[in-house]
Amino acid sequence: MNEFNPPKRILMGPGPSDVDPRVLSALSAPLVGHLDPAFLGVMDDIQQLLRTVFETGNRLTIPISATGSAGMEAAFVNLVEPGDPVVVCVNGVFGERMSDIVTRCGGKLTRVEAEWGRGLDMEEVRQALRRTRPGILAAVQAETSTGVLTPPSRLREVLTEFPETLLLLDCVTSLGGHPVEIDRHGVDFAYSGTQKCLSCPPGLAPITVSDRGVERIRRRKNKVQSWYLDLTMVEKYWGDDRTYHHTAPVSMNYGLRESLRLVIEEGLQNRFDRHRLNHRALVAGVEAMGLEMLVQPEDRLWVLNTVRVPDGISDAAVRARLLRDFGIEIGGGLGPLKDRIWRVGLMGTSSHANNVLMLLNALERILRQDGFQLAPGSGVEAASAIFDGQ
């Protein structure tokens, strides 16, 4: 067997996104022990960098040693006890995943649903809160399966009437691409992942927990059912005690540290502006070609763009050609949106004008060759006009 030489790809799917060479180089630095003073310094740096990126002062701000889904699971297994009422907003795959985890924790689940591709109705959220008086309201800020944004400010507004309810927010795809402003919106538990807008390989799940959230975990009647994700133990490993719990993935933490440094070097506001601009250019290009976006303008994410597959065109065939002929990866639809949308990620390092123009050009050529009647306007020109007019 030969060594594995990955093909050259441009990652414009729902994650992972392209990784900056500085992060790749950090990943290959020599190992030190996970309790080596040098690594303890790395752990401290990461907590400090994460607070800046989450925009929070929360003491408990650490990466869980597993992917974004483990961040989700950590949130619920620590905060939910059997019989606890929980309201979950569901308008895509990740709201579904949250619901599944709540029932596995024995929580009393109430779902507030919206059609996949549409924003949630905050009046319905309010009604569900009035009916069930839950300990937790959970929502996905950036629903990667549909491209829909749920602004945390609107959740906070609804929650003013329910001071006892904690706000739990999935920031896996939003962190580093959209403002999350954890403290400003009073988010009590947020989790993310490394491979979306932080542009690090998958493998860690940054989380941040408010003092109220920590208090709720401390006051539990039962032990957290999961040993690995029990934050009362994990926090001792990341805190001053340094009590061995598991072996932190040393190299992954090198990578995360460098990717967070890149975010802060760029500046949060500049980074959000870049994601927004590239999104606007992509949408202008797509619409100039005569294609349609799935999501209404006011609910659209900047980091994950969903485009309707035109009638008579095979979703999978186009994606296969993009990969084979152009080395570009984009995603297909899931669940009820299978075969009906393309999911174009413009996350972190992948959110770049070159990528927008290259994808539009490739898509135009493939659709033309397939005999699809494109609108007379050129996608590349429409996108360029946005870049020129900035």
Ligand SMILES: *Cc1c(COP(=O)(O)O)cnc(C)c1O
């Ligand atoms: C990707 C993603 C997850 C899951 O993260 P994994 O790293 O795949 O485990 C959870 N929520 C959202 C919104 C995501 O996009």
